Amino acid sequence: MQIAGVRVGVHAGGHFTIAGDPAGDFFVSPGDPAFYLHHAMIDRTWTIWQAQDLQNRLQVISGGRSMMGGGGTAALSDEVNLYSVADKKWKVSELVSVTDGPFCYTYA
Structure with missing residues (x-):
């Protein structure tokens, strides 16, 4: 597109x-x-x-750090703040699974 x-x-x-x-x-x-x-x-x-x-x-990602480019290439070691989920910064590597980390769900 x-x-x-x-x-x-x-x-x-x-x-x-x-x-x-x-x-x-x-x-x-x-x-x-x-x-x-x-x-x-x-x-x-x-x-x-x-x-x-x-x-x-499981540990494969691609793309940049910002929506419109710039910011460099995203890495599994980058930190993400999920304000409403936990009072800590998570590494991207901890967020790529829907069943581990702060997430716990499956699709039927």
């Missing part, structure tokens, strides 16, 4: 297309209930992909 001539992935593409506006403002997309369905499907797709080869895919 391309937005304004820039190729974006399925995650970013969903933010731009929620509310049917391909050039939409992804900062307001959380106001649309479809935003949560979109994120649930992204998470489910990621989990299915991981499960196809869990030993080799």
Whole structure:
């Protein structure tokens, strides 16, 4: 998918297309209930992909540290603050599993 001539992935593409506006403002997309369905499907797709080869895919990530580029390449050692989940900073490597760390859920 391309937005304004820039190729974006399925995650970013969903933010731009929620509310049917391909050039939409992804900062307001959380106001649309479809935003949560979109994120649930992204998470489910990621989990299915991981499960196809869990030993080799559990600790695999790609992408940058910011939404619009810049910030360098993301690393498993990067820290994330999940304010509402725990009063600590988590390493990305601790957050890539839906059944370990602060998360504990499965898909049927």
